[in-house]
Amino acid sequence: MTDQFPDESSQQQTAADTAVISAESAEAIEVREQPSVWSRLLRHPSVIIGGLLLTLIVGLVPAAPFLTSLDPTDISPRNRNKPPGFMTVHKDEEGSKYEVKAVMGTDKLGRDVFARVIYGARVSLMVGLCVAFIAVSIGLLIGLLAGYFRLLDAIVMRFMDGLMAIPAILLAIALVSLSGASLFTVIMAIVIPEIPRVVRLVRSIVLSIREEPYVEAAISVGTPTPKILYRHVLPNTIAPLIVQGTFICGSAILLEAILSFLGVGVPPEIPTWGNIMAQGRDLFQIYPHSIFYPGIFLTLTVLAINMLGDGLRDTIDPRMSREF
């Protein structure tokens, strides 16, 4: 069949044709490139501020052992409820005493709040990231299938509606009472009600993309369905999902704190910002520092993530800016 396309085809054009085509090609070359997503991101104020703040907070995780020599779980009755700036006395392994300044004071068991806050960042950030990653991955898969296969859609979406009706806190309480408090239970409890939101987002994108002529063109050139989903549909969902992921991350950190505060979250011996606040609750009016400092960190983290998410949405969400 290839023989049917003689090489001289281009030479057979009339002079007028050639002129038109060269004019058209010239026009194509003149099309200006849009500034890349990265350069636009780096110019967006809320991306810069949110990004910097988050980098600092994430930096606490590996830096924690260097920032304090104290163990966040070390109970010290003589150092109970000391205000910020108090010089607390500790013993090392050989029994010799040394003094450490409690920058953020100590809690009712004499544990150093500063050590607890910076070690607590680990759990809080891990919960946020894990929830965002798991919810987005599962939601993406279900959303793709539900959006593309109409038969599946009716069943899956009704099930999702049901899931959405379960409050995270009730679910957490139920899970904890079934399997005991653990990090895994908390992550699951937050992930489950988050999935339907991702599914709805992905499904709505897939519903509009599957009607695009380029998807129909792929069908008519015999592309198998999994390839169509992967090649033509999936890339359109990535940008909005990154944005949605940041919001999920922020709200998961907040929710974890709420669950811990209520006593149904991560076991109390593991420091998380929610746990630290929960344990400072009894003496909050006399010693506000044990709630104040973790609260500040929690607020800044969620603020940073949300700012980053807002900035990302402005720059990469195709509904906000037409790239193509």
Next chain:
Amino acid sequence: MSAPVLSVSNLTIDLPRNADRQHAVHDVSFDVAPGEVVCLVGESGSGKSVIAFSVMGLLAKALTIANGTIQLENEDLTRADETRLRELRCTRMGMIFQEPMTALNPVMRCGDQIDEVLQEHTDLGAGERRQRVIDMIEQVHLPDPERMYNSYPHQLSGGQRQRIMIAMALILEPVLLIADEPTTALDVTTQAQILHLIRELQSERNTGVLFITHDFGVVAELADRVAVLKQGELVELGTTQQVLSAPTHPYTKMLIASVPVHEPPVRAAIPEDAPVVLKTEALDKQYKSFSFGGGKQVVDAARDVSIEVRKGETLGIVGESGSGKSTVARCITWLIQSSDGRIWLAGDDIAKMPKRDLHALRQKVQIVFQDPYRSLNPRRTVGQSIIEGPLNYGESKADAWAHAQELMQLVQLDPEGLDRYPHQFSGGQRQRICIARALAMRPELLVADEAVSALDVSVQAQVLQLLEQIRDRMQLAMLFITHDLRVAAQICDVVAVMSKGQVVEYGPTRDVFNNPQHEYTRALFDAAPGRDFAFARSDS
């Protein structure tokens, strides 16, 4: 001649700095006299809509008037502030838009929307206003004005909505009416009625009309004078007779020569023994929907469609929107499943074939869609899009790529373009790429679903010529779906006219065009704008 109602002089409008050219409109001057229809005609991007919007004071913020004046009855609109412009709109100048559905508020009754104009600009009482709105609805020849007053836009047809828009624009008897492609979204028979209505109301009231269009047929039908725009510059201005019959500027000549003629040319006969590539027998497609309370609803999108295309032949399916022509195309390409009937593709009945067996046959029929901007995945290079199909059928990447390079040459594009992305090409070029992608499958039948409808007239002519060349060279059978009779006349050997899901007339193009038998076909031909006008034909 009396003083002009609108006088645009030396108007220059700047584009934002990063645009592809400096000016949207450069040094444009023209007048519109009372009772005169001036058509601004040009291809997309020529700046014709920008002029309309600048007169109404509705220019986008990014565009600035750099120079010149726009005088409405001797008042310079470029110096008028927002309050003054608001007073002038509707009272002295009215505007109608292309899409009447989006130009009307979907949650307000049509009558209330017209009434809003009166509320804003007059001191009339409620009863008086209502009477005036009803009178106006009557004047735009809408049936049952009371019911129209209380209808919501979605309850009306496209033509009726456009009549409501016209009523709204003309109720305060402005001296100038600006119409921005008001009939482009309408079917040809509705278009003829709307053009007639504009003509009638305009001459009754002695309104000056600035009519924007890309369609030379509409120009011939309606205009007193024509201004031709090219990339923001006014290249020719004169009476309709002068410009259309004896154009002087090369660009105008080229545009007019590109307008397909209504008269079908004599075409080489298809050999009697040419094999039949596609044949449908009593093809049916029904859309069924269920709703609570409403029960089962069945819409017949296509009924009893029997057509036949032979190798090397082009069959045109012509019809208005909703006539079922695209449904037929989609059944044949198996994008949707037909409800009943048979589809013979190169000897196999594909209508009821299981999907597994269909895969091998898909290759034989390929489709080119209407919208070149949406038919290519913006994230994939042109080359990736073209070789996608052949790779699905086991061709090696190197072979597919080499073939793609040949195809790029065949569609008269530079093979280097394979590595570029679709947004780096113009609409016409993208449509060529889509044709190359379809041809990469080495099909026996090529379905073109309104493939040239979204293109400018000069590009349209080139793509039509290309399709014809390819069909002849590769001896393809082609199914050409279009609403444009002039395009059908140029490219089709045989036409099937569809109306309400059925083929009402079917025969060789020349016979159907010269001697239409069915009432609907005759109505369709009569409505074609500028049909009897003698356009300049430098090439014939």
